[in-house]
Amino acid sequence: MYEKKLWLKFYGDVPESLNYPRVTMYDALMQTVKKYPERIAYDFLDNKSTYRKFAQDINTCASALASLGLKSGDRVTIAMPTTPQGLICFYAVNKLGAVASMIHPLSTAREIAFYLNISKSRYGLALEEHYDKFKEVKEETSLETLILTCISDCLPGSDARPLPPEHSDPMVRQWKTLLAGSYSPPPKSSMGPDELAVILYSGGTTGLPKGIMLSNYNFISEGMMAATFRMATHGGLPMVILAGLPIFHGFGLGICCNAMFMTGGTSILIPQFTPDIAAELIKTKRPTAITGVPTLYDALTRNPVFQSADLRCLKSATCGADTLPRTVKERFEEIVKRQGGTVQLVEGYGLTEAVTAVMATPAHTYREGSVGIPYPDMDAKIVKVGTTQEVPVGEEGELCVHGPAVMLGYLEQPEETAKTLQCHADGNIWLHTGDIFTMSAEGFFYFKLRLKRMIKSSGMNVYPAQVEAVLYQHPDVRDACVIGVPDEAQIERVKAFIVLKDPVKATPDMGKALIKHCREHLIKWSCPRDVEFRDSLPLTRVGKVAYTVLEREEIARLKAAGKYAGK
Numbered sequence: 001m002y003e004k005k006l007w008l009k010f011y012g013d014v015p016e017s018l019n020y021p022r023v024t025m026y027d028a029l030m031q032t033v034k035k036y037p038e039r040i041a042y043d044f045l046d047n048k049s050t051y052r053k054f055a056q057d058i059n060t061c062a063s064a065l066a067s068l069g070l071k072s073g074d075r076v077t078i079a080m081p082t083t084p085q086g087l088i089c090f091y092a093v094n095k096l097g098a099v100a101s102m103i104h105p106l107s108t109a110r111e112i113a114f115y116l117n118i119s120k121s122r123y124g125l126a127l128e129e130h131y132d133k134f135k136e137v138k139e140e141t142s143l144e145t146l147i148l149t150c151i152s153d154c155l156p157g158s159d160a161r162p163l164p165p166e167h168s169d170p171m172v173r174q175w176k177t178l179l180a181g182s183y184s185p186p187p188k189s190s191m192g193p194d195e196l197a198v199i200l201y202s203g204g205t206t207g208l209p210k211g212i213m214l215s216n217y218n219f220i221s222e223g224m225m226a227a228t229f230r231m232a233t234h235g236g237l238p239m240v241i242l243a244g245l246p247i248f249h250g251f252g253l254g255i256c257c258n259a260m261f262m263t264g265g266t267s268i269l270i271p272q273f274t275p276d277i278a279a280e281l282i283k284t285k286r287p288t289a290i291t292g293v294p295t296l297y298d299a300l301t302r303n304p305v306f307q308s309a310d311l312r313c314l315k316s317a318t319c320g321a322d323t324l325p326r327t328v329k330e331r332f333e334e335i336v337k338r339q340g341g342t343v344q345l346v347e348g349y350g351l352t353e354a355v356t357a358v359m360a361t362p363a364h365t366y367r368e369g370s371v372g373i374p375y376p377d378m379d380a381k382i383v384k385v386g387t388t389q390e391v392p393v394g395e396e397g398e399l400c401v402h403g404p405a406v407m408l409g410y411l412e413q414p415e416e417t418a419k420t421l422q423c424h425a426d427g428n429i430w431l432h433t434g435d436i437f438t439m440s441a442e443g444f445f446y447f448k449l450r451l452k453r454m455i456k457s458s459g460m461n462v463y464p465a466q467v468e469a470v471l472y473q474h475p476d477v478r479d480a481c482v483i484g485v486p487d488e489a490q491i492e493r494v495k496a497f498i499v500l501k502d503p504v505k506a507t508p509d510m511g512k513a514l515i516k517h518c519r520e521h522l523i524k525w526s527c528p529r530d531v532e533f534r535d536s537l538p539l540t541r542v543g544k545v546a547y548t549v550l551e552r553e554e555i556a557r558l559k560a561a562g563k564y565a566g567k
Contacts, residue, residue, distance in 0.1 A: 010362040010373075018224050018376050020404060022193045024216045026095040029261050030055060036264040039238065043285065044084050044269040047155050051264070057084070057179070061092035064178045066186035068145055070123055072097030075199075077121040077143075079105045079112070079130065081271040082247050084154040085175055087257060089125050089147075090247070094197055094216070097189030101199040101211075102248040104541055105130060111209075113137035118211055118411060119199055125149065125175075135169065149175035151271055193217040199411060200250055202352045211411030212352050221404035222355040223259035225375035229360055239265035239315075242287040244273050244296065246541075250356035251291065251320065275299030279306035286313035293321045293543040294328055297345060298479075301331040311341035320348045320357060321544050323447070323465040325472035326368060347371045349447055353420065353431055354378075354405040359445060369469075370444040378403035380445065381430075382437050388424045396448060399437040400430040407431070436463075453547070455484035455492050462494055462526045464547070470521045474514060476500050479537050481545045482528065485554050496528035497550055499536060506533035 021028055037052040049057075070076065076093045078100055080086030093100045101119035103112070105127060112133050116124070122144045126134060134146050146169075153176050191197070197216045201209040227239070241260055245252030260267045268285050270277060275296055282290065283305055297319060300306045314336060319329075329345045336343055344364065349371035350357035359380065361372030374380045381390050382397040391397040400422075406429065409417035424430050436448040448463050455462035464482040471480040479499035484492035498514065500506055511531035518527040538549040 010365055016376060018221075018228060020217065020221045020224055022217070023220070024094055024097075024189070024191055024193065025197065025219055025258060026058070026091050028216075028220055029058075029091055032261055032264050039264050040266045041261060042084065042087070042267045042269050044154060045151075045271075047084075049084065051261075054088075054261075057088045058091045058095065059185075060179050060183075061088050062095040063183035063186055064181060065089075065092055065098075065123070066096060067181070067183045068123070068173070070096055070098055072189050072191060074098040074123065075101055075119045075121040076123040076125065077101045077103060077112075077116055077119060078247075079103050079107060079124065079126040080149075080247065081105050081127075082243050082252060082256075082269045082273075083149075083151060083271050084269065085125065085149045086247050087269075090253075094191075095189060096186060097191035097195075099196055099199060102253060103201065104246070104248050106541075107133075109133040109136045113141055114208070115201070116141040116143055123147070127151070131169075131172070138171065144171060145173060146171050147173045147175055147178060191216070193220070196408060198253075200248070200253075200352050210413060210416060213408040213411050214355060215408055218355050218405050218407065219254055219258050220262065221377065222254050222357075223262045225377060225405070226255050226357055226360075227259045227263045227265070229362075229375060237288070239263070239289050240285070240287045241265060241267055241289040241291070242278060242281060242285070243267045243269050244278055244290065244292045246273070250352040251350065254355045255291065255357065275303055276305070279303040279309070282306060282311070282314075283309035286310075288313055288315040289317070290314065291318045291320070294319055294324045295479075295539065295543045295545070297324075297332050298328045301328065301335055307335055307339075309339060311336045311339040311343075314341045314343040316363070317343050317345045318348050318357075318360060319345055320350060320371075323468065325469060327472050349445070351433055351435075353407045353433070354401060354403070355407075358401050358403070358405060361444075367440075367442075367444050367446075369446050370440075371447050372445065373443060374401070374403075374445075378405065379428075380439075382439055383432075385436075385451065388422060388430070393439055393441050396436055396438050398451065399433045399435050399445070399447075400424075401433065402428050402430045455482075455494060457484070457487075457492050457494055457525045462492075467494065467496070467518065467522060467526055467528065470518050471496060471498065471514065473521070474517050476502065476505055476510065477514070479545070481537050481547050481550060483547055483551050483554065485530070486558065493529045494525075494527065495530040495532065495554070497532050497534050497537060499534055503533075503535065 033051045033055040038050050040048045041051045041054040042049055076098055078086055090100050101121055103115045122142050124146045128148045128150050193216045196213050198214045200212045241256055243256035247253045257267050324347050332345045346361035348357045348360035358378045359372045359374040379402040381400055383400055384391050385398050420432050421429050434451045438446045449465055467482045468480045471477050478501045481497045485495045487493040514531050515528055538546040540546045
């Protein structure tokens with residue numbers, strides 16, 4: 001198992017174990033307000049809010065929600081981009097002892113119905129333009145009250161206005177009008193630190209999203225661990241983070257927002273995130289910390305605004321959610337250095353079942369392919385797949401983690417919970433991540449692949465991330481994704497989808513050259529048998545390459561051609 005003293009080796013002034021307050025997220029935020037009332041909590045489209053003002057808005061919102069009947073234990077679906085309204089409502093719900101169910105604002109009507117029903121939400125918050133989707137499913141859900149808002153509602157000079165006629169629905173309330181009211185203070189909540197506070201969602205084995213139940217303590221411990229790691233690179237100064245991941249995502253909510261608010265940092269809120277917007281904000285807002293997926297950093301290295309910006313402001317840059325190609329890391333760091341900065345782009349690893357990040361690479365300790373070492377108070381070990389038996393150092397197996405950030409379980413899915421949260425011989429509950437890892441003798445962890453993503457070719461294991469890393473080394477390759485394609489002789493054959501820097505070069509000869517390039521670096525069965533050139537690769541809603549989309553497209557193509565023998 002991981003030796004915790006490794007953390008002390010790199011950060012001698014960071015405690016091996018942290019002292020987490022046994023309070024709610026709302027109470028933790030109010031402690032920050034008391035310490036730093038005039039610091040800037042967030043910057044939203046040039047509208048800056050102090051912690052004092054942030055607290056006032058949260059308290060007003062909580063009183064308004066209480067006046068609508070919201071009480072401890074109720075569920076509220078928040079379908080918002082990264083905006084003040086979403087965060088104000090989130091902490092107001094927490095103050096009342098209710099549960100926030102965080103969903104993508106662009107969810108379809110059918111998805112909204114699913115989320116409302118599984119969370120048993122009677123209340124919701126959404127943008128005005130998404131009203132029709134909630135109306136469509138109202139009768140088949142428990143939704144009673146829907147608060148509608150628009151982006152400008154939290155900007156100076158925005159006045160309350162009548163809702164459009166089509167929104168004259170008795171279940172609808174207007175955000176601006178609601179918060180302009182006068183209310184009696186709500187009764188103090190008795191919610192405890194270990195109670196369910198937030199529901200986030202991830203993909204499920206059945207194709208339906210799984211509701212991940214997280215407590216106040218999960219979020220507070222995760223926030224403090226992540227902030228401790230980042231602040232070690234900030235010289236103790238307050239952090240200013242570019243909130244590039246959305247608040248329905250564990251990293252966006254837990255790190256870009258909650259961790260900042262617990263430590264007196266500032267979050268630059270971005271309602272619509274693109275690489276171009278990120279580059280402009282890095283230039284004008286000068287954040288000290290940025291985080292994102294590999295596709296973001298790849299795009300930044302090609303962005304002329306980023307390439308010409310003064311980057312001395314950056315103190316930390318972290319990457320997660322997908323494998324970071326070395327070429328992307330090196331290009332990013334080269335540009336930062338050229339523009340006056342010294343920050344390194346480091347990898348981390350996490351999953352929503354533990355809020356988000358559980359390990360990261362300390363600054364100036366780059367190990368190619370490694371996602372670093374666990375945070376303080378997070379234990380990690382690698383076990384033989386399908387067992388609780390730990391494997392020797394250097395051997396592949398499933399990563400298991402234990403610590404204060406580990407979820408309560410899956411909502412309404414006791415069997416899935418029992419598979420994922422298992423009691424080991426030490427008496428502790430360990431989260432089985434479903435990811436294949438190795439650990440070096442030094443104690444660094446190396447992500448190999450999602451357990452379900454492994455390709456079985458001629459009886460041998462093929463790791464797509466390893467093949468993709470080799471493809472990224474080719475000077476003509478911009479993006480790459482590798483999948484397993486059903487094959488009668490090999491069970492699965494390896495196929496690569498490639499985006500070239502120069503699309504004109506997408507010829508059969510280039511395909512052969514890329515296969516030859518792989519054979520020079522990889523064992524034969526790991527090399528692609530087919531190469532397909534694309535103008536772009538499909539992405540998930542948080543910017544990861546959506547390899548499952550490519551798998552489905554390939555199976556559909558084989559079925560149409562009568563060549564698919566699978567189920």
